[in-house]
Amino acid sequence: MAKTVKKSKSILTEKSLxxxxxxxxxxxxxxxxxxxxxxxxxxxxxxxxxxITDPYGSAVGVINPTNSFKVxxxxxxxxxxxxxxxxxxxxxxxxxxxxxVDHQIAPGQRVWIHGKDGPVKAVFGWPAIHTRIGNSDKEPxxxxxxxxxxxxxxxxxxxxxxGIHVGAVVTYQDGFxxxxxxxxxxxxxxxxxxxxxxxxxxxxxxENRQKLPxxxxxxxxxxxxIGLRGAEMMARRIKPNIAIITDVTHDTGTPMINKMVExxxxxxxxxxxxxxxxxxxxxxxxxxxxxxxxxxxxxxxxVSRSTGTDTDSFAYAxxxxxxxxxxxxxxxxxxxxxxxxxxxxxxTIRLMYETALSLNPNTNLxxx
Numbered sequence: 001m002a003k004t005v006k007k008s009k010s011i012l013t014e015k016s017l018x019x020x021x022x023x024x025x026x027x028x029x030x031x032x033x034x035x036x037x038x039x040x041x042x043x044x045x046x047x048x049x050x051x052i053t054d055p056y057g058s059a060v061g062v063i064n065p066t067n068s069f070k071v072x073x074x075x076x077x078x079x080x081x082x083x084x085x086x087x088x089x090x091x092x093x094x095x096x097x098x099x100x101v102d103h104q105i106a107p108g109q110r111v112w113i114h115g116k117d118g119p120v121k122a123v124f125g126w127p128a129i130h131t132r133i134g135n136s137d138k139e140p141x142x143x144x145x146x147x148x149x150x151x152x153x154x155x156x157x158x159x160x161x162x163g164i165h166v167g168a169v170v171t172y173q174d175g176f177x178x179x180x181x182x183x184x185x186x187x188x189x190x191x192x193x194x195x196x197x198x199x200x201x202x203x204x205x206x207e208n209r210q211k212l213p214x215x216x217x218x219x220x221x222x223x224x225x226i227g228l229r230g231a232e233m234m235a236r237r238i239k240p241n242i243a244i245i246t247d248v249t250h251d252t253g254t255p256m257i258n259k260m261v262e263x264x265x266x267x268x269x270x271x272x273x274x275x276x277x278x279x280x281x282x283x284x285x286x287x288x289x290x291x292x293x294x295x296x297x298x299x300x301x302x303v304s305r306s307t308g309t310d311t312d313s314f315a316y317a318x319x320x321x322x323x324x325x326x327x328x329x330x331x332x333x334x335x336x337x338x339x340x341x342x343x344x345x346x347x348t349i350r351l352m353y354e355t356a357l358s359l360n361p362n363t364n365l366x367x368x
Contacts, residue, residue, distance in 0.1 A: 011204065011346055019043045020196045024186045025175035027112060027119075029081035030099045032169050033057045033222045036077050040195055040220055047202040048218065054237065057222045058230040061202055067215035069361040072240040072321075073201060073352060074231065074310055075194025075247065076224035079187065080334055082170035084113065084149070087160075091153035092125070095144065098169060099225035102334045103144050109336065110173040113151060117163030121173075122151035174336035182342040183267070189330055189338040193345065194246040195220045197328070200349045201356065213360045214241075224310055231310035235317035242283065242322050242359060243314035244352060248340075249274075249301065249327035263301040265329050268341040270297035271348040272327040278307050278315040280322035282365045287324050287355050294354045296347050299329070322365045326351060 012020075019039070028036030037059045041051055048061035059077075080099035087093050093113075097103075107126035112119040125148055132139050140146065149170065153159045176186040202218050204210075217238050221230030224247075235243070249272045252262045265272050273284060273291075291298045306312045307325050315323040328348045331339040 011200065011349060012342070016196075016200060016203065019199075021176045023192055023196060024188060027081075027114065027171040028077050028079055028188065028192070029114075029169045029171050030078040030223055030225050032114065033077045036192065036195075037220065037222075040077065040199065044199045044202055044218060047199070047206040054230075054233055056230060056233065058234050059220045060234070060238070061199075061218040063202065063205065063216040063218070064212055065215055067213075069214040070217055070238055070240040070242075071214050071356065071359055072217045072219050072234075072238060072243040072314065073198045073356065074219040074221060074234075074243060074245045074314065075198050076191045076221045076230065076310055077195050078222050078225050078230070079171065079190070079192070080225050082111075084164060084166055084168045084170065087156050087164070087166065089156050091151075091155045091159055093122075093149040093151075093159065093164070095147060095149065095170065097144065100334055103147060104142050105335050106147050107142050111149065111170050112173055113149065113164050113168050113170050115163035115168045116165060120151055120162050120164060122149045122170075124148070125150040172336045179339070183339055184342065185337045185339045187336045187338060189340055190248045190333055191224065191246075193248065193328060193330075193340060197246055197345065197349050197352065201353045204349070204353050205356070210357065212356065216356065221310055228310050228313040231313035232317070235314045235321065239318050240314065240321055241361075242363070242365070243311070244287075244324055244326060244355060245309055245311040245314060246326045246328070246348065246352065247309040247311075248330040248333060248338075250333060251329045251331040251339075254331060265299050265301055267329045267331060267339065268343055269299055269329070270344060271351050272299040272301050272329060274301050274303050274307060274311075274325045274327065276303035276307055277305065278312050279303075279324055280315070280365060282367065283322045283324045286358065286363070287326065287351070290354045290358050291351055294350060296351050296354070298351070301327075
């Protein structure tokens, strides 16, 4: 008999929360995700039968690897970042985006430049307000082309002596913290929160001694932020029969967001389920039924041509794969203070866990 996870019982242990904090604080920029992946692999390894990786760094924990029917539970590990693009003779560095990083939040931020000799501290410089206002009627605004890094070097050679080079990747220093009323903040919750949650599903399956009638592939993909590339590679490699994707979605309860455009989703009210062309309707109905039976609150949203997540890569791969998107509400996406609620983490884990227990190779997802 399947062992469910009670709503009243916290499913997050001190060990898992310590992993979560460390995982969030570990830089894993697009194209350089291996630092975070190493932590993730070490954490998930005791709960799975096998670990596989691909040439670009996606990692998979596999339960029942010999079973021909395959279910994927997927998230992405990469975080947005910057590249050093040009080093001036005065020892300053100009940048290019690596993913959809928000240039407007950059001024005054502290960063790590990941050079050949290890990380180097630096800051985004920005002229003092006194000088900005006095020079013209219109203040300058942050743009990629006028943002620069200052690491203390005062010429190009001092930059190079620190191991910094064109192409060195740059991540923000700000990390995990906690606020009142069970809110967490940090950078890269998009989407290392997903990697954490799918690892917790594997842990619960192991600790509750669940025997699945299929192969479960716990996939932590790379390079989602620049076009869903890691998921595309993994979908072709695994060729799953069903895919459950988890990512973040916008909490639309803050100022400057139009609910008529973005829908109505809030932190603390449970995971969000999406309707859209890439989402398989019968699989979505199954997940909704699981949520209702397990008393897990869900929120609904609609997407247009694409979900903008790894769901699209799995849904349209190979001969087509029934796919569903389970999102967790997030405030202030692509900033250093992304915010989510502890209760949503637990409810999203529960929903994916209960959904996995409800599936089998005879689950009928045909429209005909």
